[in-house]
Amino acid sequence: MKKNPLFLLNNKRPVGVYSACTASGPVLEATLEFAKEHNSSVVIEATANQVNQFGGYTGMQPADFKAFVYELSDKVGYDKSRIILGGDHLGPLTWTDLNEDEAMKNACDLVYAYVRAGFTKIHLDTSMRVADDSTEEVLSNETIARRSAMMAKVCLEAYDDLLKEDPEAVFPAFIIGSEVPIPGGAQEEEDTLAVTSPEAFKETYRVFQETFKAANVEKVFDSVIGIVVQPGVEFGDADLFQYNRENAKELTDTLKREFDSFVFEGHSTDYQTPTHLREMVEDGITILKVGPALTFAYREALFALAHIESQICTDPSNFVDVLEAAMLDQPGNWQKHYHGTEAELFIKRKYSYSDRARYYLPVPSVQAAITKLVANLDAVEIPMTLISQYMPYQYRRIKDGIVENHADALIKDYIKLSLDDYQYATHVDELEA
Structure with a gap:
């Protein structure tokens, strides 16, 4: 045994x-x-x-x-x-x-x-x-x-x-x-x-x-x-x-x-x-x-890719806005945890170390936005200069031949940075x- x-x-x-x-x-x-x-x-x-x-x-x-x-x-x-x-x-x-x-x-x-x-x-x-x-x-x-x-x-x-x-x-x-x-x-x-x-x-x-x-x-x-x-x-x-x-x-x-x-x-x-x-x-x-910290890294990677997408895609997923809308529509998973002014809550919903946003990633509208985000970026060649701007560590890893230049690979490598x-x-x- x-x-x-x-x-x-x-x-x-x-x-x-x-x-x-x-x-x-x-x-x-x-x-x-x-x-x-x-x-x-x-x-x-x-x-x-x-x-x-x-x-x-x-x-x-x-x-x-x-x-x-x-x-x-x-x-x-x-x-x-x-x-x-x-x-x-x-x-x-x-x-x-x-x-x-x-x-x-x-x-x-x-x-x-x-x-x-x-x-x-x-x-x-x-x-x-x-x-x-x-x-x-x-x-x-x-x-x-x-x-x-x-x-x-x-x-x-x-x-x-x-x-x-x-x-x-x-x-x-x-x-x-x-x-x-x-x-x-x-x-x-x-x-x-x-x-x-x-x-x-x-x-x-x-x-x-x-x-x-x-x-x-x-x-x-x-x-x-x-x-x-x-x-x-x-x-x-x-x-x-x-x-x-x-x-x-x-x-x-x-x-x-x-x-x-x-x-x-x-x-x-x-x-x-x-x-x-x-x-x-x-x-x-x-x-x-x-x-x-791991789902925080995943969310960071998605946000970085959403910023890249907004620069190069004519029909973007609007992932960041879709996530915010889902959190406002169903506040149960963050309302008891986050306190402050509306401006402070706006930041906490997205960027808090507690990462209550992770509970909203499986929401159908959010999942659909993630799927569209990845599909949009896989349909184009992501300019290396944009990867350098928003994901500088992955930029170096692509140049070194360690990571491929496509959305899923960039997301996983970003998470692995925490690991x-x-x-x-x-x-x-x-x-x-």
Whole structure:
């Protein structure tokens, strides 16, 4: 039986993985192509609100998402056996309006569906209050661990069922942790960002260890490779907290001193510099989650091509205007997240680090505009001088013979520019060396 490569991670070796947390087809295609070019494994994760047993906001169940990723893998000629599929924030995240019994039944069904579909990186996240939890006090580690243990038991059942169908099925690696940023970045502007204390980290570890043992799910705890902490990185609309290894030193030193192979998982690492990302991996934060930064890059590439199109096409797609119209027509996915004057909202809708625009790319009118944009540019030879103006990095890559001068290739290469930072930071191609 093949061993899960995530079990090779440890805090003494500065090799990590980055996890692409997105359901965007073009972004995933670029990510798989990038992994193929670098001869590396790749981690791709879906969140509980994106993909769940009821379809999530993508309309996909875990098995559907797996099929979707595998289809893209076949398209680019990437070895599917090197794909590590993950489930992020698996727990009662989308059912916090229900009481514990109902919320946790849904959470257990959710995690069953992920493990049964063959996902091999499972984040057990029960850090959020449900309807009958007190709003007067912080959710205790004991409650969080107890609920996670309930899900762990179901994971074992799902894996046993999977083995009957596939005797070579890989056992999942697990992530725990209750200090979890809101999926997709912070909602509030913050002045300072508190780093998880060593005491809080060790207490979480201890409580989970004892609770899982008492619940007879030690097999799952023995497969917990890491814990989510707040190492001091986050982003909001226009705010960015860069990693400061001195601020995180007490936490990361504790990890390296007191734990042999355990690692930290860093959420919201989007928009960090390559140097900061590399420092995180060196400091034991060897799992780097990235999502909005990749769809942000995709949106930037589309905007750049739309500007080029407006210069050379008589019947342009008007992609930028179509996207804005869709966001104004259905404001539900950005209204609670963006605040300010009309002029400020105009900028945030398009350019915010939080990238709420990504939720509108699948809208039929927006998809039609993207299709027309690509078709318009494929019908002409894009002048190199315009590529130099709007996509200068790709301009150099075309001249060097690395990238072809057509729209899809330019889009994918633009996305890969962000992935380059994570390849540099993690050396993921060395994980199984």
